[in-house]
Amino acid sequence: AQSVTQLGSHVSVSEGALVLLRCNYSSSVPPYLFWYVQYPNQGLQLLLKYTTGATLVKGINGFEAEFKKSETSFHLTKPSAHMSDAAEYFCAVSGGWGQNFVFGPGTRLSVLP
Amino acid sequence: NAGVTQTPKFQVLKTGQSMTLQCAQDMNHNSMYWYRQDPGMGLRLIYYSASEGTTDKGEVPNGYNVSRLNKREFSLRLESAAPSQTSVYFCASMAQGTGELFFGEGSRLTVL
Numbered sequence: 001a002q003s004v005t006q007l008g009s010h011v012s013v014s015e016g017a018l019v020l021l022r023c024n025y026s027s028s029v030p031p032y033l034f035w036y037v038q039y040p041n042q043g044l045q046l047l048l049k050y051t052t053g054a055t056l057v058k059g060i061n062g063f064e065a066e067f068k069k070s071e072t073s074f075h076l077t078k079p080s081a082h083m084s085d086a087a088e089y090f091c092a093v094s095g096g097w098g099q100n101f102v103f104g105p106g107t108r109l110s111v112l113p
Numbered sequence: 114n115a116g117v118t119q120t121p122k123f124q125v126l127k128t129g130q131s132m133t134l135q136c137a138q139d140m141n142h143n144s145m146y147w148y149r150q151d152p153g154m155g156l157r158l159i160y161y162s163a164s165e166g167t168t169d170k171g172e173v174p175n176g177y178n179v180s181r182l183n184k185r186e187f188s189l190r191l192e193s194a195a196p197s198q199t200s201v202y203f204c205a206s207m208a209q210g211t212g213e214l215f216f217g218e219g220s221r222l223t224v225l
Contacts (some may be wrong), residue, residue, distance in 0.1 A: 009153065032212050034209035034212070034213075036214075040190075040204075042203075042218070043117075043203060043217055043218050043219055044156075044203070044214070045216070046213050046214070049211070049212060051212060053221045063176065077184075090155060090156065092214075094212060098131055099156065099163070100161065100169070100171065101146060101161070101207070101214060102158060102172070103148070103155045103156040103157065103158075105153060105154055105155040106155045106156075
């Protein structure tokens, strides 16, 4: 079984500041890990994913995340926030293709001018 | 490309009524999923179908049934709607080899 926790339901940063959104997971099998973003009144779109290989993965819009097995974490970062990054971000875990795909509760990111 | 199409986009039901949410994808994906999204709870998996002919329960299956009609279509049925089923429902399909989920635009359901 898989589960995901996201620390902080709401994070506020100033424009140009570092963005750090936290995600911890549990999985009974080697996990596949994902970050999705949701803009208001829209569906979700993929930011980045980790399946195997390099533990630092880069995604769209300047975001990246690092898989740390020892810490069971997959935190999302961006060096410099932009106003357009304001959205809700979801971390997710899967046991593999076609398997149960579980989302965390989400973190709403606000970017202040 | 249409991607994942859900119908209807909005629906209001009375308690006890039934309805079916339809979902179709044109990307030839094997796996399809139904989620509900509620404030502060993220997306919770209702049912999924790893391939045509198979379905499995997710976190919150009670009160719902699903049908994988063919490879393209995966419907969600509420037999006797309850106010607790007021939510936004998302259908998604998974790309083989990448694990990426592609989402529909959502269906907003209100049960009075």
